[in-house]
Each structure stands twice: as structure tokens, then as C-alpha cells.
Amino acid sequence: MSVLIFIDHSDGHVKKASLEALSYGAELAVRLGVAAEGILLGTIAEDPATLGRYGVTKVHQAALETLNQLDAQVFARIVAETAVASGATVLVFPNNLNGKAVAPRVSARLKAGLVSGAVALPETANGFVVRKNVFSGKAFANVSVNTPVRVIALNPNSYPIREGEGKAAVAPLKAEVAARVKVISTTPASGQVPLTEAEIVVSGGRGLKGPENWGMVEELARVLGAATACSRPVADAHWRPHNEHVGQTGIAIAPNLYIAIGISGAIQHLAGVNRSKIIVVVNKDPEAPFFKAADYGIVGDAFEVVPKMTEAVKKLKGIA
Amino acid sequence: MKILVCISKTPDTTAKISFTQNNTKFAGDGVQWIINPYDEWYSLVRAIELKEKDPGSVVHLATVGGSDADPIIRKALAIGGDEAIRINADSADSFYVAAQLAQVARQGGYDLIFTGKETIDFNGSSVGGMMAELLDLPFVSLAVKFDLNGTTATVIREIEGGEETDEVTLPAVISCQKGVAEQRIPNMKGIMSARTKPLKVLEPSPVDALTGIVSFELPPAKAGVRLVPADNPAELIRLLHEEAKVF
Numbered sequence: 001m002s003v004l005i006f007i008d009h010s011d012g013h014v015k016k017a018s019l020e021a022l023s024y025g026a027e028l029a030v031r032l033g034v035a036a037e038g039i040l041l042g043t044i045a046e047d048p049a050t051l052g053r054y055g056v057t058k059v060h061q062a063a064l065e066t067l068n069q070l071d072a073q074v075f076a077r078i079v080a081e082t083a084v085a086s087g088a089t090v091l092v093f094p095n096n097l098n099g100k101a102v103a104p105r106v107s108a109r110l111k112a113g114l115v116s117g118a119v120a121l122p123e124t125a126n127g128f129v130v131r132k133n134v135f136s137g138k139a140f141a142n143v144s145v146n147t148p149v150r151v152i153a154l155n156p157n158s159y160p161i162r163e164g165e166g167k168a169a170v171a172p173l174k175a176e177v178a179a180r181v182k183v184i185s186t187t188p189a190s191g192q193v194p195l196t197e198a199e200i201v202v203s204g205g206r207g208l209k210g211p212e213n214w215g216m217v218e219e220l221a222r223v224l225g226a227a228t229a230c231s232r233p234v235a236d237a238h239w240r241p242h243n244e245h246v247g248q249t250g251i252a253i254a255p256n257l258y259i260a261i262g263i264s265g266a267i268q269h270l271a272g273v274n275r276s277k278i279i280v281v282v283n284k285d286p287e288a289p290f291f292k293a294a295d296y297g298i299v300g301d302a303f304e305v306v307p308k309m310t311e312a313v314k315k316l317k318g319i320a
Numbered sequence: 321m322k323i324l325v326c327i328s329k330t331p332d333t334t335a336k337i338s339f340t341q342n343n344t345k346f347a348g349d350g351v352q353w354i355i356n357p358y359d360e361w362y363s364l365v366r367a368i369e370l371k372e373k374d375p376g377s378v379v380h381l382a383t384v385g386g387s388d389a390d391p392i393i394r395k396a397l398a399i400g401g402d403e404a405i406r407i408n409a410d411s412a413d414s415f416y417v418a419a420q421l422a423q424v425a426r427q428g429g430y431d432l433i434f435t436g437k438e439t440i441d442f443n444g445s446s447v448g449g450m451m452a453e454l455l456d457l458p459f460v461s462l463a464v465k466f467d468l469n470g471t472t473a474t475v476i477r478e479i480e481g482g483e484e485t486d487e488v489t490l491p492a493v494i495s496c497q498k499g500v501a502e503q504r505i506p507n508m509k510g511i512m513s514a515r516t517k518p519l520k521v522l523e524p525s526p527v528d529a530l531t532g533i534v535s536f537e538l539p540p541a542k543a544g545v546r547l548v549p550a551d552n553p554a555e556l557i558r559l560l561h562e563e564a565k566v567f
Contacts (some may be wrong), residue, residue, distance in 0.1 A: 010479070010480060010481075015480060071458070072449060072452070072458075072459045072460075072461065073452070073453075073456075073457075073458055073459060076453060096480060097461070097462055097477075097478055097479055097480055098479075098480075100445045100446075100449070100461055100462065101449060101459060101460075101461040101462075102449070103446070103449070104414070104418075104444075104445070104446035104447070104448070104449030104450045104453070105449045105450065105452060105453040105459065106453075107415065107446065107450060107530070108415060108418060108419075108449070108450035108451075108453035108454050109453050111415075111530065112530070113413075113415070113530030113531040114414065114415065114444075114446055114450075114530070114531065115531065116414075116443075116444045116445060116446050117443050117444070129534055131537075132443075133443055134441060134442055134443055134536070135331075135337045135440070135441055135443075136440050136443060138337040138538075138539075139337050139339075139536055139537065139538050139539070140536065140537045140538075140539065141442075141533050141534075141535070141536050141537075142533070142534040142535045142536075142537070143531050143532070143533055143534065144531065144532050144533075144534050145530065145531050146529070146530060146531065146532065147530050180458040180488060180489065180492075181458050181459075181460055181486050181487070181488045182486065182487040182488070183484055183485070183486055184474075184485040184486065184487055185484070185485045186479065186482055186483065186484045186485070187482050187483045187484075187485075188481055188482040193481075194480040194481035194482075196480060197480060197481075199566075199567075200566065200567060224567060225567075235498070242464065242498045242499050243464070243478060243483070243499075245498060248333050248357075248440055249333070249357050249358070249361075249440070249498065250498060252443075256566045256567075257560065257564070257566040257567065267333070267334050268333045268334070271333070271440075274539070277566065278560070278564045278566050280556065280560065281545070291545045291547075292542075292545070293542060294542075294545040295542065295543075295545065295546065295564065296545065296546050296547075296548065296556060296559060296560065296564070297545045297546070297547050297548070298547065298548050298549075298550050298553060298556060299547060299550060300550025300551075301550070304550070305550055305553050306553075308553040308554065309553040309554075309556065309557055311554075312553055312554035312556075312557035312558075313557055315554075316557060316558075316561060
């Protein structure tokens with residue numbers, strides 16, 4: 001018996017959401033008294049054995065270059081076959097973009113109940129109940145999984161990465177790859193830090209008046225090592241690319257720090273960001289609804305406040 | 321070209337979220353119900369655009385729901401679907417829903433199946449992937465752009481920190497999000513014709529739900545905002561660093 005964790009990676013690096021999934025799966029395995037094992041499709045820069053420091057004793061690896069590109073169908077077949085062969089009773093995926101493509105297929109293939117968007121370890125005292133986000137971050141649901149094998153897709157930034165000592169055994173997987181989805185090209189987005197993985201997000205709204213004023217948002221993000229985001233009206237007006245739109249119909253994020261500049265805080269926007277640990281609002285309108293959801297705020301003109309915030313961060317960090 | 325667009329009924333984006341029956345049911349009374357925005361704005365509109373380019377095409381809609389879903393189905397028909405199928409069942413289990421929709425898809429022999437990225441109530445993003453597995457079809461998730469050349473689809477999908485361009489030969493299942501199309505408002509002609517377009521109601525196939533909702537909870541309320549004077553942003557940065565310890 002085991003907990004099998006899907007290790008998503010890109011450009012040779014294991015993604016942060018996968019490290020969270022590994023830590024989560026390892027803790028779950030301890031609680032269930034079974035082994036924690038990882039499954040890695042494709043190749044990474046480091047020795048997969050070193051992933052043992054996140055608590056897995058074995059990493060099943062199909063070390064084929066072609067698997068560095070996702071075909072959800074191919075991936076689901078290999079993961080499901082490995083789960084059956086290794087007697088996995090729980091599969092853990094990061095609920096990131098690739099996880100969302102593969103986990104549902106594996107669930108359907110194995111007829112194993114899926115909880116996607118999990119935010120906590122399962123309660124196993126009475127059945128198998130996992131807490132997940134519903135209503136776009138406005139509520140939680142406790143979901144019971146009624147099948148012998150369970151699939152959990154863990155929301156990014158919901159579980160801390162636990163790093164210790166240890167080396168995993170690497171078990172090579174034989175895999176046949178007949179991908180039906182052909183990857184033609186990949187294009188990196190303009191921002192430096194991927195939005196869903198960012199610990200800090202600096203976001204701008206209509207209050208910034210136009211795309212030409214985003215320099216100060218980008219500068220604050222740069223000094224904080226943050227990703228940049230925006231509200232829906234900004235993306236709709238093409239001031240910023242749509243992949244920066246956070247909110248109910250955009251991306252839902254849960255960073256440690258979310259700084260909202262010139263965003264009034266409509267309920268649809270809050271739905272995408274209210275899982276952020278700390279919310280800071282800068283808005284010149286003291287009645288902006290966002291202040292009700294914020295931890296810290298400044299009522300003031302963003303054009304004066306934001307550059308001063310950037311200066312203060314630079315001073316604090318001793319950077320130019 | 322036969323296109324199937326899977327739609328779902330969800331509470332309006334501004335609906336108050338609360339629960340009844342000892343926190344086991346969403347309090348739907350007085351709530352405005354809409355077509356899940358990802359289904360309506362992106363998959364449905366893109367399907368209609370494809371039909372406009374290739375007038376021999378048909379766009380069918382499918383949903384799993386009770387008769388209370390009929391108003392949103394009529395709206396989708398008004399926007400431009402040709403006919404609709406409603407599986408007369410209600411479930412919060414994505415596998416149950418996917419299995420019912422896969423049955424519709426199997427019988428209809430569709431070239432292209434669109435779902436939204438996720439529903440805004442259960443946020444599962446799983447029905448499309450599950451359908452693809454049950455139908456043994458390729459699946460491209462979270463598309464931001466979809467183009468068709470014959471039976472070859474070029475799909476741009478979101479990846480962490482960027483975009484990826486994929487090619488896939490139909491039939492295939494695609495989940496759509498912002499970028500694929502622009503929201504359309506139904507016109508009077510569409511609304512009138514929607515009344516007489518076929519809406520077939522089918523009884524569900526026997527499928528076991530794999531999961532069930534035990535209870536709902538609302539997140540704890542925030543303690544309240546701490547305001548810093550506008551002339552002292554450095555104090556805000558100090559608080560974030562020393563008190564909140566977020567960097």
C-alpha cells in the first residue's frame with residue numbers, strides 16, 4: 001500500500017506546487033502507516049533520488065524526453081498503471097495547470113473518487129473526508145470519498161513544504177508514448193514569477209487609469225520578488241494580458257501577500273484572492289469595499305503611495 | 321462538424337453564499353441562477369463562431385440538472401445553440417456528471433466537445449478530463465485560444481508562467497477559459513427562436529457517485545483592516561516585514 005504523488009515539473013525543475021504535494025502526501029502516508037512514493041514522468045536536472053528529502057522513499061520515473069511535454073491521456077495511463085502496480089490507495093496531484101489535466105483522467109480511469117482543490121489533509125477517523133475550496137474561495141466543502149482508491153488534487157499554497165533528510169530509490173518505469181496532442185511551441189509570459197506559484201502578488205486595477213502607468217506596479221513587484229496581476233476591467237480593456245486577470249472568472253490565487261492597488265474590490269475579484277494570507281489595499285476611496293476584506297490599507301493616491309512603498313522596500317532590503 | 325457544449329447552472333457571481341439544512345445544502349432561495357460563465361462566455365460562443373464559419377455545423381448543448389435548469393438552457397439556445405439535451409439528475413460528484421455527459425457524447429458522435437475551465441460553484445475543473453478518459457479522447461485543458469483547420473485543432477493552453485501551442489486531431493475534448501471568445505448577449509431573434517428549439521430530457525444512466533458532500537463551511541471573518549496614513553507608506557512596509565512577516 002502506498003500514497004503515490006504526481007511530480008509535475010518544467011524546464012528541468014520540480015514545480016513548487018509539486019513540492020507541496022510531496023510534503024502533503026508524505027505526511028498523509030505517515031498517518032495511514034503506508035509508504036510515500038512519487039511518480040515522475042520525464043527528466044529533471046537534479047537526481048530524482050534527492051526528492052527523498054520531501055519524504056518519499058521511492059520515485060517511479062519514466063525518464064523519456066518526450067514526457068517533458070504533457071499529453072494528459074498518456075500521462076493518465078502511466079500514472080494509473082503505476083498506481084495499480086504499486087498498490088496505491090491514495091494519489092496526490094498538485095492542483096496546478098497540469099494537475100488539472102491529468103488528475104480527472106486518472107480518477108475516471110481508476111473509478112477512484114476525486115477531490116480537486118483540497119486545502120487540508122483528509123480526516124480519516126470516520127471514512128475519508130477532504131476539505132476543499134468551493135464557490136470560488138467563498139466557502140469550503142468537506143467531501144467524503146467513497147471508493148477504495150482516492151485521488152486528491154491539492155491547491156497550490158495550501159500546504160507548507162517540509163524538507164528534511166533522505167534519499168529515495170529511483171525505480172525506472174517502462175512507458176510507451178503515443179501522444180495525440182503535439183506540442184508546437186511554448187511562450188513564456190511577460191511576468192518574471194508565475195502567478196499561481198507566487199508568494200507575493202502586486203495587482204493593479206482601473207484606478208491606475210491606463211497601461212502606461214504600470215511601471216510603478218512592476219517596479220514594486222520587482223523589488224518584492226512578486227508576480228504582477230490585474231482586475232478584470234483592466235484585462236478586458238487590454239491594458240494587461242488576460243493571464244494576469246485574477247478573480248472569479250480569471251485565476252484564483254492564494255499568495256502570502258496580495259497588494260491591491262486601485263482595485264475597488266468587487267465580490268467577483270475578492271473570490272479570486274480571498275485565500276491570500278495577508279491582503280493590502282491601496283485606494284483613494286475610503287469606501288472601497290476591498291478595505292473590508294483587507295488586513296492593512298492606505299487610503300491615498302496610488303501615484304504617490306506606491307513609489308514610496310517601493311523606496312521603503314529597497315531601503316529595507318538594501319537594493320538599488 | 322458536430323460540436324457538443326457542456327453547460328452547467330451556477331449561482332450568479334454576486335450571489336450571497338450561505339447554507340441550510342445544517343450546512344449541508346447551498347441556500348438557493350432567491351438566488352439568481354446563470355449559465356456557468358466559462359461555459360457561456362468561452363465554450364458556447366466559440367462553438368457558435370465555428371458554426372458561423374462552417375454553416376453545415378451543429379452546436380448541441382448538454383447539461384445534467386433538474387427542470388430548474390431549463391431557463392439557463394433556453395438562454396444558451398438563445399445565444400445560438402441548435403438543440404439541447406438535459407439529463408434529468410442532480411449531482412455534485414464530477415464523475416457522475418462526466419459519466420452522464422460522456423454517454424450523451426458517445427451517442428451523438430461529436431467531433432468536438434467543449435467544457436468550461438471549471439464551474440464557479442464547485443471549482444472542480446474535472447468534468448472535461450473525466451469525459452475525455454471515458455471516451456478515450458485527447459484532452460487539452462485550459463485553452464486560451466482555439467482554432468480549427470479541417471480536423472486539426474490548434475489550441476493555445478495556459479501553462480505555469482506562459483502559454484503552450486498544441487495541435488490535436490479531432491475528435492477531442494477541450495476546456496475553455498478567457499481568451500477563447502468574447503461574451504455575447506442574446507438578441508431578440510435568438511430569444512424568440514430559442515423557445516421552439518428542441519430540448520430533449522433524458523433519464524440518467526445508472527452511475528455510482530464516487531464522492532459526496534458531507535458539509536459546507538464559511539471561512540472565518542477577517543479581524544478588520546489596519547489603516548496606515550497615506551504620508552507614511554514606509555510604516556506599512558515595516559508592518560508587513562516585522563508584524564505580518566510576509567517578506
